[in-house]
Amino acid sequence: MAKNYYEGLSGNFSRPGLISPELGATLSQQAEDFIALKEDELPEINESYSREQIEAENKEWWPTHCEALRRARGDVLRGEYRKDLVYFCQDGPFYGLDQQSERERHWWALIAQPGVTMCWPIVMFWGEFVHFEWHCLDDESGEAIAKGTVCWVRRGHRGGCYFKSEQLTFYRDVFASPRLIELLKS
Numbered sequence: 001m002a003k004n005y006y007e008g009l010s011g012n013f014s015r016p017g018l019i020s021p022e023l024g025a026t027l028s029q030q031a032e033d034f035i036a037l038k039e040d041e042l043p044e045i046n047e048s049y050s051r052e053q054i055e056a057e058n059k060e061w062w063p064t065h066c067e068a069l070r071r072a073r074g075d076v077l078r079g080e081y082r083k084d085l086v087y088f089c090q091d092g093p094f095y096g097l098d099q100q101s102e103r104e105r106h107w108w109a110l111i112a113q114p115g116v117t118m119c120w121p122i123v124m125f126w127g128e129f130v131h132f133e134w135h136c137l138d139d140e141s142g143e144a145i146a147k148g149t150v151c152w153v154r155r156g157h158r159g160g161c162y163f164k165s166e167q168l169t170f171y172r173d174v175f176a177s178p179r180l181i182e183l184l185k186s
Helices: 021-036 051-070 074-079 101-111 178-183
Strands: 081-088 116-126 129-138 144-154 161-170
Touching: 021 051, 021 074, 051 074, 051 116, 051 144, 074 081, 074 101, 101 116, 101 144, 101 161, 101 178
Parallel strands: 081 161
Antiparallel strands: 116 129, 129 144, 144 161
């Protein structure tokens, strides 16, 4: 039986065409607001900042992350990470915010390029864990240009993402053209 992974969330990013421009603008602003809540020290999970609260905050955050990617908001995407990020992927591992930044800029530029829509058909939450699968569709042909499976460990709004594990597959390009890099907001 099919499952709607977006039930109860503020926006559905499972396929193109489900987010109005007005909702997109609201989510984009919320993304900036959430980043501003990130604390310098990773907060402890305890009775005053529970696993349940963190999961609720991650569910609130999720649509803002999707909108940031669709809008090529590299500044927001980078702001979602903690400065001590650990990032495991086939090109990694990467530690901190500098080791992966150039490589990730190319990925963001490719998946947010004009004429392509990134979709997340599956997203699941468990405390500070956010698991999702994504694919990018060429708007004209419907062809998948890239896909991936990701796990973020995000300690809610106060903590941000401190661990990310990702498997990515790019079908058309692996590096973005200089023109696409210029479109990415830094």
